[in-house]
Amino acid sequence: MKYVISLGGSIINPGRINTKLLKELKKIIKKSKHEFVIVCGGGRIARDYIKAGKELKTPSIRLDEVGMRATELNAELVSAALGVRRARSLEQAIKNNKITVTNGLFPGVTTDFDCVVIAGLVGAEAVINISNVKGVYNKDPKNKDAKLLKKLSYNKLIKLASEYELGQGANFIFDLAASKLASRTGIKLVFIQGLENLKKYLGKKSFTGSIVE
Ligand code: UTP
Secondary structure, eight states: OEEEEEEOHHHHOSSSOOHHHHHHHHHHHHHOSSEEEEEEOOHHHHHHHHHHHHHTTOOHHHHHHHHHHHHHHHHHHHHHHHTSOOBOSHHHHTSOOSEEEEOOOSTTSOHHHHHHHHHHHHTOSEEEEEESSSSOBSSOTTSTTOOBOSEEOHHHHHHHHHHHHHSSSOOOSSOHHHHHHHHHHTOOEEEEESHHHHHHHHTTOOOSEEEEO
16 A cells, blocks of 8 residues: 655654654564655745745745755655665656655645645555644644544545635645645545654554645
């Protein structure tokens, strides 16, 4: 089976590059019988550079290109750690390899969106989003009474993503465009925190997280 992993930049580098996590990810992937496409996000570097570009009145689409370069830097490190060359285009990212590592591929979207496109083209079982929250919550998980949704529909995900998009600067776990594309293409989305849950999910064991299908 093939899985697409969305590895956010804030997971790769939450202030300091998380080499422990990358070593563990390498072990899991090398041991697994499955095939993986790992799409790396840009995280704080992307956000800092985009913020600077905005102050410099740079056109928005050029800022996307700036953000993409940050995703490339992370993907270069992750691909080197996993002993593969970074896939630099959609064509390269959908080749049938055991391990593929890529980055943002088209200006104007996010790596969540890229993951859904790739998953559709390679016929992946699911997009697995690894983030720093347990999964999808019914409201901003900063709220104490926020509840983790273990299973939800595409429509619920789209509703939550739209609500966040209307809010000021709030960052939802999976952006609206990617959520809509997942709904249209019927790609299963799995949201987890931490590699223990990744192992459990891949091993078909009970895990903590959310499934959208
Ligand atoms: P990310 O996908 O990393 O954004 O892309 P994110 O979700 O905010 O960050 P993390 O990594 O999950 O924490 C960063 C920026 O790069 C540009 C967009 O501007 C995006 O906001 N980008 C990324 C593209 O234009 N195209 C892509 O395919 C990917």
